[in-house]
Amino acid sequence: MFIDARSLSDNTSLNADLAIIGGGPAGITLARAFAGSDVKVALVEAGGLEPDPGVQALYEGESIGIPYPLVGSRLRFLGGSSNHWGGYCRPLDPIDFEARDWVPHSGWPFTIDELRPYYPPASEIVEVAPGYYNDSDHWRQEIGDMPRPVTGRMRLQFVQFSRPTHFGTRYGPELKRADNIQVLLNANVVDIRANHDARRAERLSIRTLSGLRHTLSASYIIIATGGLENARTLLLANGGAGLGNQHDLVGRYFMEHPHLVGFGEIVVADLKRIPRIFRERVPDQGRSVQVAFNPDYGFLRERRLLNATFMTGVAGEYRQPPQSPPADARAQAHTDMLLAARRLLADGDGPVKPQDPDYLGLWLGIGCACEQAPNPDSRVTLSQQRDRFDLPRIRLDWRLGEQDRRSLVTHMQSLALEFGALGMGRMALHVEDDGLWPAQVSGGSHHMGTTRMSDDPTRGVVDRDCLVHGMDNLYVAGSSVFPTAGSSNPTLTLVALALRLADHLKERMR
Numbered sequence: 001m002f003i004d005a006r007s008l009s010d011n012t013s014l015n016a017d018l019a020i021i022g023g024g025p026a027g028i029t030l031a032r033a034f035a036g037s038d039v040k041v042a043l044v045e046a047g048g049l050e051p052d053p054g055v056q057a058l059y060e061g062e063s064i065g066i067p068y069p070l071v072g073s074r075l076r077f078l079g080g081s082s083n084h085w086g087g088y089c090r091p092l093d094p095i096d097f098e099a100r101d102w103v104p105h106s107g108w109p110f111t112i113d114e115l116r117p118y119y120p121p122a123s124e125i126v127e128v129a130p131g132y133y134n135d136s137d138h139w140r141q142e143i144g145d146m147p148r149p150v151t152g153r154m155r156l157q158f159v160q161f162s163r164p165t166h167f168g169t170r171y172g173p174e175l176k177r178a179d180n181i182q183v184l185l186n187a188n189v190v191d192i193r194a195n196h197d198a199r200r201a202e203r204l205s206i207r208t209l210s211g212l213r214h215t216l217s218a219s220y221i222i223i224a225t226g227g228l229e230n231a232r233t234l235l236l237a238n239g240g241a242g243l244g245n246q247h248d249l250v251g252r253y254f255m256e257h258p259h260l261v262g263f264g265e266i267v268v269a270d271l272k273r274i275p276r277i278f279r280e281r282v283p284d285q286g287r288s289v290q291v292a293f294n295p296d297y298g299f300l301r302e303r304r305l306l307n308a309t310f311m312t313g314v315a316g317e318y319r320q321p322p323q324s325p326p327a328d329a330r331a332q333a334h335t336d337m338l339l340a341a342r343r344l345l346a347d348g349d350g351p352v353k354p355q356d357p358d359y360l361g362l363w364l365g366i367g368c369a370c371e372q373a374p375n376p377d378s379r380v381t382l383s384q385q386r387d388r389f390d391l392p393r394i395r396l397d398w399r400l401g402e403q404d405r406r407s408l409v410t411h412m413q414s415l416a417l418e419f420g421a422l423g424m425g426r427m428a429l430h431v432e433d434d435g436l437w438p439a440q441v442s443g444g445s446h447h448m449g450t451t452r453m454s455d456d457p458t459r460g461v462v463d464r465d466c467l468v469h470g471m472d473n474l475y476v477a478g479s480s481v482f483p484t485a486g487s488s489n490p491t492l493t494l495v496a497l498a499l500r501l502a503d504h505l506k507e508r509m510r
């Protein structure tokens with residue numbers, strides 16, 4: 001059932017067995033897992049069924065570190081940020097779960113084996129094929145042969161693309177039909193009140209932008225407001241005293257997947273040398289898939305590096321400017337490289353367009369998503385600025401370190417070696433090895449780490465079951481619980497974790 005919180009009488013008191021705050025992929029996955037059961041679920045969503053500028057403005061805040069779009073990187077209505085996600089899906093790698101002695105604060109409380117049973121149903125929820133992310137024979141049979149990496153530095157993986165599934169429109173009707181689920185729309189949770197010793201979360205304070213106030217009491221409460229807002233919700237909880245923050249960990253360890261724009265390009269003389277799956281998404285039974293390059297695990301261990309994912313795609317053609325000479329020495333070197341690459345890479349049939357003397361070759365653009373090392377100083381806190389409910393806005397200080405940069409530069413060099421060794425292209429790198437982060441670094445709208453998971457309450461906000469340390473019944477769902485970020489887009493994994501949390505809750509409620 002859908003209920004608009006603005007249509008209730010002021011000061012309505014509601015109750016449920018399970019209250020889920022936030023109707024994005026995490027919250028909707030959890031609610032669906034209880035559909036048709038005898039558990040009374042309330043899914044409390046700040047927005048409605050469509051975007052609303054007034055609601056969206058509640059996501060404004062301060063960014064005081066690497067510039068970050070706090071409003072543009074998330075959406076506040078049913079379906080959450082899945083309303084404009086890109087749909088890139090790949091599980092985390094086994095190495096991402098390990099405590100690596102070269103990555104401070106790394107290590108999940110469990111290995112990937114704990115999530116393996118949940119990835120296939122999570123893949124179905126995001127509507128990609130359940131499996132086939134590794135360099136197995138599957139895609140080679142489906143799509144045709146493709147080269148295997150030769151340098152020992154890189155592996156091939158496969159990224160699958162969701163439609164992309166918009167969780168609100170895709171699963172909203174199912175939630176609306178479920179007798180045991182109430183979806184409360186336009187309902188902003190402004191506080192989670194706990195009992196006298198702050199061990200039990202007892203009720204939610206809810207406000208609407210139209211000025212109404214309601215409460216919702218529940219036996220179990222799950223915070224699923226997104227990777228940034230989960231931390232803010234805990235910091236604001238219990239009348240501003242905060243919950244789960246006894247070790248000053250809430251909001252720390254914010255991680256993104258640093259993306260660089262224009263850091264390099266791959267010169268290709270002959271498109272025939274590049275299998276299609278390396279340059280574009282290949283349709284497969286109504287879905288699509290593309291190759292990604294990831295560092296070999298042995299290479300990561302040997303060089304003590306962070307993980308990374310690179311994807312390539314045809315981005316344009318090089319053409320010789322007819323008369324004008326290159327503007328400077330760097331441009332001249334670039335043109336020389338293109339001409340050399342064209343000769344080197346042309347196969348027996350000659351370049352693709354021999355009749356066009358100005359044509360130098362194609363270029364592949366490169367997208368990267370790199371792992372960022374957990375850093376306690378990269379963090380979310382509360383701002384002095386206030387929102388329309390007079391609550392402190394979010395304040396983000398995103399920081400990257402030298403280890404992050406060193407890994408990225410090394411992997412770009414590896415990618416250049418790999419493309420050269422495979423005879424597929426030559427790579428021009430535009431990032432100097434000068435110890436500085438280039439100005440073009442940006443995030444991928446992947447918000448991780450701010451309520452990290454650890455069995456040790458002095459090192460994590462939630463335990464292995466996503467239960468807030470020190471609390472009996474308050475849980476967190478979403479990528480904020482990731483202790484490390486890996487280099488895979490986070491949604492598939494956070495959906496898998498939400499399914500695992502649903503199993504845990506069902507067991508507890510039995």
Ligand SMILES: Cc1cc2nc3c(=O)[nH]c(=O)nc-3n(C[C@H](O)[C@H](O)[C@H](O)COP(=O)(O)OP(=O)(O)OC[C@H]3O[C@@H](n4cnc5c(N)ncnc54)[C@H](O)[C@@H]3O)c2cc1C
Nearest residue numbers: 022024025026046076080081086087088189226478489491
């Ligand atoms: C442009 C873009 C592209 C992306 N591309 C990809 C991709 O290709 N692959 C990938 O894996 N990920 C991608 N992502 C990230 C992906 O969208 C998120 O990982 C995912 O949406 C997170 O799900 P969530 O449920 O944890 O949080 P959200 O989607 O943020 O949902 C949180 C929900 O909580 C609600 N809420 C917030 N505060 C309150 C409150 N106080 N009270 C009540 N409700 C509240 C919000 O309205 C929202 O509906 C992308 C994101 C963006 C923005």
